[in-house]
Amino acid sequence: MPKTYLMIPGPTPVPNDVLREMSREMINHRGPDFAKLISETTELLKKVFKTNNDCFILTASGTGAMEASVVNFFSPGDKVVVGVCGVFGERYAQICSAYGLNVVRIKPPLGKGIEANDLEKVLEENPETKGVFLTHNETSTGVTLDLKELAPVVKRRGILLLIDAVSSLGAIDLPTDELNIDVVVSASQKALEAPPGISMITVSPLAWEYYEKAKLPKFYWDLKKAKKSLEKGATPFTPAIPQIFALRKSLENILSRGLENNFKRHIMLGSAVRKGITSLGIFKLLVDERYASNTVTPVIPPPEINPDEMRKKLRQEFGVVLAGGQGELEGKIFRIGHLGYIEPSDILVTLSSIEIILERMGYNEIRGKAVESAEKVFLEG
Numbered sequence: 097m098p099k100t101y102l103m104i105p106g107p108t109p110v111p112n113d114v115l116r117e118m119s120r121e122m123i124n125h126r127g128p129d130f131a132k133l134i135s136e137t138t139e140l141l142k143k144v145f146k147t148n149n150d151c152f153i154l155t156a157s158g159t160g161a162m163e164a165s166v167v168n169f170f171s172p173g174d175k176v177v178v179g180v181c182g183v184f185g186e187r188y189a190q191i192c193s194a195y196g197l198n199v200v201r202i203k204p205p206l207g208k209g210i211e212a213n214d215l216e217k218v219l220e221e222n223p224e225t226k227g228v229f230l231t232h233n234e235t236s237t238g239v240t241l242d243l244k245e246l247a248p249v250v251k252r253r254g255i256l257l258l259i260d261a262v263s264s265l266g267a268i269d270l271p272t273d274e275l276n277i278d279v280v281v282s283a284s285q286k287a288l289e290a291p292p293g294i295s296m297i298t299v300s301p302l303a304w305e306y307y308e309k310a311k312l313p314k315f316y317w318d319l320k321k322a323k324k325s326l327e328k329g330a331t332p333f334t335p336a337i338p339q340i341f342a343l344r345k346s347l348e349n350i351l352s353r354g355l356e357n358n359f360k361r362h363i364m365l366g367s368a369v370r371k372g373i374t375s376l377g378i379f380k381l382l383v384d385e386r387y388a389s390n391t392v393t394p395v396i397p398p399p400e401i402n403p404d405e406m407r408k409k410l411r412q413e414f415g416v417v418l419a420g421g422q423g424e425l426e427g428k429i430f431r432i433g434h435l436g437y438i439e440p441s442d443i444l445v446t447l448s449s450i451e452i453i454l455e456r457m458g459y460n461e462i463r464g465k466a467v468e469s470a471e472k473v474f475l476e477g
């Protein structure tokens with residue numbers, strides 16, 4: 097296998113000590129070893145979520161946790177507001193619609209986030225709204241929402257606030273309890289530096305009150321089942337044990353490095369990528385600095401560069417794997433993931449490889465520019 101630089105916004109590279117956890121001997125998921133594993137992992141997760149609320153690990157990708165956050169708290173016909181800044185916000189809206197909720201979308205222009213004023217206006221126009229779904233970090237467009245501004249707009253009304261933190265948890269600060277966020281969902285394979293296959297969800301006391309009244313059908317996703325099982329140190333159904341071993345280790349790593357340090361590191365990585373890419377004078381960023389994500393950067397190439405062909409060359413020649421555009425951005429952009437177990441050295445290799453490919457395509461006087469700009473960011477720390 098040639099060396100690979102997995103610079104996509106998930107799954108992300110997994111450190112060796114985390115990978116090795118997956119080769120442990122299998123254990124009884126109803127026995128004491130698993131009870132220890134699930135309770136330790138859940139407690140570590142709560143620290144990363146910054147919450148004292150209930151937290152459950154689900155055997156499913158992030159979308160499973162999204163679905164769980166819909167079916168546990170609402171009834172058919174309930175009105176919900178969904179922020180749609182890209183593909184994953186739209187996915188939330190579609191899950192809500194699939195279960196017969198009355199969905200009101202807030203959809204800012206592509207590459208922009210949702211402002212508190214706009215949310216306020218939509219909620220004033222829809223006073224019967226029961227809950228608001230927002231994507232903390234919209235992976236398809238690289239837009240991060242300012243939850244410190246948005247959460248109070250929702251919580252003032254005493255309704256549920258539900259956050260998709262799949263591509264932000266661990267990398268971008270998310271103070272769940274301080275912001276009074278009722279439900280947060282995330283997944284193992286992004287900033288948490290673990291393999292794919294499990295997701296997690298937090299549930300506030302208010303969300304449990306909603307649960308008692310909710311009439312949507314549920315079985316696998318029924319969080320009361322998860323709560324009862326967790327009290328006994330188990331899960332209702334057979335869990336992805338190797339992934340939970342791995343997640344426990346990766347959470348230990350992140351917390352021993354320090355969560356706040358991890359946020360700072362992602363600010364530095366994001367800044368290095370944005371400065372590096374724009375210094376070439378060839379590319380535009382989809383998102384301006386106000387909403388720019390520190391975990392993923394979408395880049396718009398000039399018309400003469402096909403982003404998918406460029407990605408193919410990067411992969412074949414240098415083993416650098418970038419992501420393409422999704423939804424309406426398919427074929428129009430490329431995205432650089434810089435979350436989780438990604439180091440400055442990975443960013444430098446990525447930018448340098450892009451420079452070489454561009455020079456081969458005939459672009460002059462770009463050599464070293466992106467790398468130098470990123471180096472400056474790393475030198476400043």
Ligand SMILES: Cc1ncc(COP(=O)(O)O)c(C=O)c1O
Pocket residue numbers: 105106157158159160184231233234235236260261262263283
């Ligand atoms: C913001 C966001 N939400 C939800 C998902 C869906 O997660 P999964 O692919 O694990 O189901 C993703 C995956 O990329 C994501 O980035």
